[in-house]
Amino acid sequence: MRTVQLGRSGLAVSPVCIGGNSWGAAGRRDWGAFDEAASRPFFRKALDCGINFFDTADTYNAGESERILGRVLLDYAPRDEVVICTKIGIPMGKGPNRGGNSRKYLMAAIDASLSRLGTDHVDLLLIHRTDGVTPIAEMMQALDDMVRAGKVRYVGGSTMPAYRFAQMIGCAEANGWARPVAMQNLYNLVQREEEREMNRLCAEAGVGLVPYSPLARGFLAANRAREGGGETERARTDRMAQGLFRPCDFAVADAVADLARARGVKPTQIALAWMLHKPAMAAPVIGTTRLEHIEDAAAAVDLRLSEAEIAALEAPYEPRALPLG
Numbered sequence: 545m546r547t548v549q550l551g552r553s554g555l556a557v558s559p560v561c562i563g564g565n566s567w568g569a570a571g572r573r574d575w576g577a578f579d580e581a582a583s584r585p586f587f588r589k590a591l592d593c594g595i596n597f598f599d600t601a602d603t604y605n606a607g608e609s610e611r612i613l614g615r616v617l618l619d620y621a622p623r624d625e626v627v628i629c630t631k632i633g634i635p636m637g638k639g640p641n642r643g644g645n646s647r648k649y650l651m652a653a654i655d656a657s658l659s660r661l662g663t664d665h666v667d668l669l670l671i672h673r674t675d676g677v678t679p680i681a682e683m684m685q686a687l688d689d690m691v692r693a694g695k696v697r698y699v700g701g702s703t704m705p706a707y708r709f710a711q712m713i714g715c716a717e718a719n720g721w722a723r724p725v726a727m728q729n730l731y732n733l734v735q736r737e738e739e740r741e742m743n744r745l746c747a748e749a750g751v752g753l754v755p756y757s758p759l760a761r762g763f764l765a766a767n768r769a770r771e772g773g774g775e776t777e778r779a780r781t782d783r784m785a786q787g788l789f790r791p792c793d794f795a796v797a798d799a800v801a802d803l804a805r806a807r808g809v810k811p812t813q814i815a816l817a818w819m820l821h822k823p824a825m826a827a828p829v830i831g832t833t834r835l836e837h838i839e840d841a842a843a844a845v846d847l848r849l850s851e852a853e854i855a856a857l858e859a860p861y862e863p864r865a866l867p868l869g
Contacts, residue, residue, distance in 0.1 A: 613628070614660060803856065
């Protein structure tokens, strides 16, 4: 598999990233939940397909995702051949200093993540959420100190307003600190509001997009029923998706399914190929519950869409109201 540069950095990543929200989820939900033993074939398959980029977070399954990712991945690949990303900032416990972006918490959080991962550094560290309280300069200096200490190679952000991410970039540039090179935002064919500001900011600032939920919680597999439920266990039991999708979203899914039939590929491959045509796109982060999902994603990297096909996929979309803040 080819690699791409993450933004304007020198870091080479596969154009598909494997997300770790399923690792350690056994007993926590009905779908996509794996213990360490069950996760091993997925890491092996990803590496065999040429994927070198793996994403997790300290909050994923109370830290168990990081533990499994570190133990399994580093059993199969030398540390310098893989790119490990984790995220910190969401509270990991009760108490005023058990979450957020303060220097105190961030310094403790990176050490805890490294311990769980079983490595002395992460290649990419993302601020999972901004807390709205900590000064941007305090947060960015803490991130820069992690880089200077060798605990982190590159930094970035996730799930925040574009103006807040612009502040992070500007603060880093003004002080000569480690500059964000990646943004993990919510972006897919039925969630395109990031095209208004965030994606444009990242394209102009040389920041690589590594969006999560590129298949919209599996919706773009085009197997959900309008009246509710669907063909998969996730479609039937994913409570977070209940009421999330609108009539126009089902029209988008229909367009994806129609093009997939015409091209002789799977709907998920069409949805991923659409993303990979977008400016600043580096690597969508995919969750996997079947080994074939990894193979399908790897094949989507070489699937080229015409301008007319892209327009047909995008035509049914209706803008969503933006949240305040």
